[in-house]
Amino acid sequence: MLTACGSIDAGNAGIGADGGPGGDGGGGSTGVSPLDNPKGTERGLGTIKSAKDRAAAVAIIEKVPTKGRGPKTGYSRDEFGYAWADNAESIPFAHNGCDTRNDVLARDGEELKYRSGSKCVLTSMTLHDPYTDKTIEWSKQDAAEVQIDHVMPLSYDWQMGASRWSKSQRVQIANDPLNLLPVDGSTNSSKGDSGPATWLPPSKSIRCSYAVRFAQVALKYDLPVTAPDKDAMLTQCR
Known part of the structure; x- marks a missing residue:
C-alpha cells in the first residue's frame, strides 16, 4: 500500500534564496x-520558467493569508477519513x-498496466x-518506492484550521487531486508534515511550482500558511 508523509527531515531546514541544498x-x-x-x-507538476509565469506565480502566493501554526492536539489521520476514499x-x-x-497514479504515470x-x-x-x-x-511488488504526497500535509491543515471543519470537508482535502502527487517514496518520507520553510523538493527547478501548488490548495480551502512558509514560497518564484 502506498503511504502518505513520513518523518520530518530537519536537515532541510533554513532553505535560503538560492534554493538551498539538493540537486540543481x-x-x-x-x-x-x-x-x-x-x-x-492534469499530469504531475511541470516547471515554471518564464519571467511572466513566475510573476503570475508570485501573485497567486501573495493571496495566501498567514497565521501562526496551531496545536496538533486531537489530530489523527482518521479525522480525514479512511485512506484514499472514493x-x-x-x-x-x-x-x-x-x-x-490509483486515480492519481493513473493521472501521473505512463505505460500503465492493471491487474487482470x-x-x-x-x-x-x-x-x-x-x-x-x-x-x-514502479511495480506494486515494491509499492513503497512511490508514495502519494499530500502537498499541504494533513496535520498542517489540521493546525491551520481544519480541526474546526466538518468531517466531509476533511475527507475532501485528503482526496483532492489538487493536493496529491505520486513521488519518490524516500523523498516524501523526509517531508513529514513540514511547510515550505523547512522542506522543499530536492530538484530546485520544481520549487516554484511546488510553492504555487501549496498556495493553490491553501486558497481553495481558505487555509492560511505560516509567515515563514509564505516567505519561503515567494522566494522560490522571485
Whole structure:
C-alpha cells in the first residue's frame, strides 16, 4: 500500500534564496505547470520558467493569508477519513469506482498496466518524479518506492484550521487531486508534515511550482500558511 508523509527531515531546514541544498534540477519534469492545472486533474507538476509565469506565480502566493501554526492536539489521520476514499464530495475523480491512490497514479504515470480484470488497480507504471527529476519504474511488488504526497500535509491543515471543519470537508482535502502527487517514496518520507520553510523538493527547478501548488490548495480551502512558509514560497518564484 502506498503511504502518505513520513518523518520530518530537519536537515532541510533554513532553505535560503538560492534554493538551498539538493540537486540543481534539470527541469526534466513531464508534468503540467500548476498555472495551467488549477484543478489538479492534469499530469504531475511541470516547471515554471518564464519571467511572466513566475510573476503570475508570485501573485497567486501573495493571496495566501498567514497565521501562526496551531496545536496538533486531537489530530489523527482518521479525522480525514479512511485512506484514499472514493466517496469525497465535489472533487475530481470521486465516485468513479476507483480509490484515490490509483486515480492519481493513473493521472501521473505512463505505460500503465492493471491487474487482470480490474479497471483500477495498477500493477506497474513509469513515473517521472517531479521532486527528484528521477524516472521510476514502479511495480506494486515494491509499492513503497512511490508514495502519494499530500502537498499541504494533513496535520498542517489540521493546525491551520481544519480541526474546526466538518468531517466531509476533511475527507475532501485528503482526496483532492489538487493536493496529491505520486513521488519518490524516500523523498516524501523526509517531508513529514513540514511547510515550505523547512522542506522543499530536492530538484530546485520544481520549487516554484511546488510553492504555487501549496498556495493553490491553501486558497481553495481558505487555509492560511505560516509567515515563514509564505516567505519561503515567494522566494522560490522571485
